[in-house]
Amino acid sequence: MxxxxxxxxxxxxxxxxxxxxxxxxxxxxxxxxxxxxxxxxxxxxxxxxxxxxxxxxxxxxxxxxxxxxxxxxxxxxILGLDQEYKMVIVGTGNLGQAIANYTHYYKSGFKVAAMFDVNPKLIGLRINDIEVLDYEMLDEFMKNNTIDIGIICTNKDSAQEVVDKLCAGGVKGIWNFAPTDLNLSDDIALENVHLSDSLHSLAYYINRNKQKDS
Amino acid sequence: MxxxxxxxxxxxxxxxxxxxxxxxxxxxxxxxxxxxxxxxxxxxxxxxxxxxxxxxxxxxxxxxxxxxxxxxxxxxxILGLDQEYKMVIVGTGNLGQAIANYTHYYKSGFKVAAMFDVNPKLIGLRINDIEVLDYEMLDEFMKNNTIDIGIICTNKDSAQEVVDKLCAGGVKGIWNFAPTDLNLSDDIALENVHLSDSLHSLAYYINRNKQKDS
DNA sequence: TAGATTGTTAATCGATTAACAATC
DNA sequence: TAGATTGTTAATCGATTAACAATC
Known part of the structure; x- marks a missing residue:
């Protein structure tokens, strides 16, 4: 190669x-x-x-x-799909849960090791056999586990702080669903899924097509 | 302009x-x-x-x-965000629900008019005040309502059929979360969110970075 | 007015497409 | 072998960057 x-x-x-x-x-x-x-x-x-x-x-x-x-x-x-990746999800709202389910059913090489949230109502739940831990325990968890990928499902205001913790904890990549741009060292991979941006582009093309019709 | x-x-x-x-x-x-x-x-x-x-x-x-x-x-x-868009979500699993929540809280111009599913356990539920209807009723619903955007949260096998119904029902854009490529007339806008593809690119960059280190 | 900064043209860079020699 | 189709070089196309005259 x-x-x-x-x-x-x-x-x-x-x-x-x-x-x-x-x-x-x-x-x-x-x-x-x-x-x-x-x-x-x-x-x-x-x-x-x-x-x-x-x-x-x-x-x-x-x-x-x-x-x-x-x-x-x-x-x-080439894509590295012959390997296993351990992941944590931070933010266990609807989107976090959806991602947990998604990777659980479809993506066999990608294992969610734990999920984290600040909401006491969510902490302690098990989602697809994955425990939701208190966000307070993230640093410790990262110290005791080797995690490859951090998945950001928080709101945009918490995202950078979470990323900093995850990077300090040794992740090799960040999958970001928060609607903001993140700063991180360029030896850590970053993939953004900006749903807002995607929806906004869609709106643009809807209107452009409308104009063409008239 | x-x-x-x-x-x-x-x-x-x-x-x-x-x-x-x-x-x-x-x-x-x-x-x-x-x-x-x-x-x-x-x-x-x-x-x-x-x-x-x-x-x-x-x-x-x-x-x-x-x-x-x-x-x-x-x-x-320019993006058309000074307008309102009526949307339907087809597929009311975790991802469909997450999208419903997301647009509900963050995207004031984008209104989810209804959600559809084939699963009897979901039909009849209300999620953020949005009714989950039987997928059987999609055609009729589209006949009686003007819907701008169809959101595909089904599995990949059902996606094309759903898109065909939505297009026949007059949508102007499709926001596709199913992990497949869709065929549709090019006067209808299409925006794909291929989560698999995104995760797979991330895996690539994680490995590339690893190689650089060693 | 003088300084700042745009709008826009020209130059560069990179990605895609075309062409064809190499080779299975 | 002859035909098919790749691997790869060269040509084209498009997007980004640089430069600078226009103008607020």
Whole structure:
């Protein structure tokens, strides 16, 4: 595998999508596909698909195309999905609970080790067999456990403080659902899910389409 | 305002973020800001900020900068946030409920008119004063109500069918949380929130950082 | 007016697409 | 082998950044 350190984020964002399509093809017992056929399915140009994949090595074979099983495995490995990740969720409101459920049912490599909240009504509950702990215990918990990913489901005002604690506690990545931008050292990965921003873009396109109609 | 129909999506994705920062500045009673100061806050170059804003018109003033209140209002209007949107949520599991709560508390212009599910245990419940209706009634509901946005919180297998019904029912936009790609006419806006893909990118960057360390 | 800062054009940079030689 | 299709280089396209004249 080549040096991955300077591959553009545009490429990385497409990898999970390739993987989803390859997963479905695998389920259908298809065993090979050309960049051209994949292009028709997924909507990227065949040229882009070949360029993207060649960032990581030559996974195809001239005259044949790509073996679906092995390409799926390669992409999974590139993304690091052959590993396990221990996570904590901070903020156990509806969204925190939804994420806990989601990762519980769908994402086998991603384990929620604990959830934290300040609300006494939530502390002590078990959600999908995951204990909700007092936020006061976060520092101690981080000291006694190796946690890879911190998931921020708090409001925007608490988010930075929580992130600071999690980073001090040794997480390698932050999955942020709070509607704010976070400051953290750039050796810790950060992925934002800004639901507000997403909804606001949607509103823009709704109106743009309206204008086109009239 | 200029013709917005060919503004790149890179620009549009930045608008909600500008708006967030302007909102905070407004709260702090700051009344003007230069592209340079805003650049220091938000992290885009001053040049990009000026380019972005000038896609929609000259909102600044030479020698002065931008008036925060009025720029905030302009961006809100560009995004269509001066309007109301009626929404339905299909799929009332944890995620559907979280979205209902979220829009209920934070997003005053976005009203959830109804929620739908196939699960008899959920049908009839009220969540934040929003009724959970039988999915069987979706078509009829859409006939009798004007709904702007359909929110997909189903599993991936049901998503396309739901979208087809919503589009037939006249929605102008789809906010998709199901982990699949949807087909719809391009006069209907589509915004995807692919949580899987997001988590998978995070995993990639965690591993890339690990490699750099060693 | 002088200084500041925009609006806008030009230059650069990066990402996508096209083309084709290599090769299975 | 001949046909198909990749891997990779070159060309194009688009987005970002730099520069500066316009102007408040």
């Amino acid at each position: 080549k040096d991955n350190s300077k591959i553009s984020s545009a490429v990385i964002k497409r990898l999970p999508r390739y993987r989803r399509y390859l997963y479905d093809l695998q389920k259908k017992n298809v065993d090979r596909i050309s960049s051209n056929e994949l292009s028709n399915l997924i909507g990227y140009t065949a040229s882009q698909i070949r360029q993207d994949l060649n960032n990581f090595g030559g996974f195809g074979q001239q005259g044949y195309g790509y073996n679906i099983q092995s390409l799926y495995n390669e992409i999974s490995a | 200029k013709d917005n129909s060919k503004i790149s999506s890179a620009v549009i994705k930045r608008l909600p973020r500008y708006r967030r920062y302007l909102y905070d500045l407004q709260k702090k009673n700051v009344d003007r800001i230069s592209s340079n100061e805003l650049s220091n806050l938000i992290g885009y170059t001053a040049s990009q900020i000026r380019q972005d804003l000038n896609n929609f018109g000259g909102f600044g003033q030479q020698g002065y900068g931008y008036n925060i209140q009025s720029l905030y209002n302009e961006i809100s209007a």
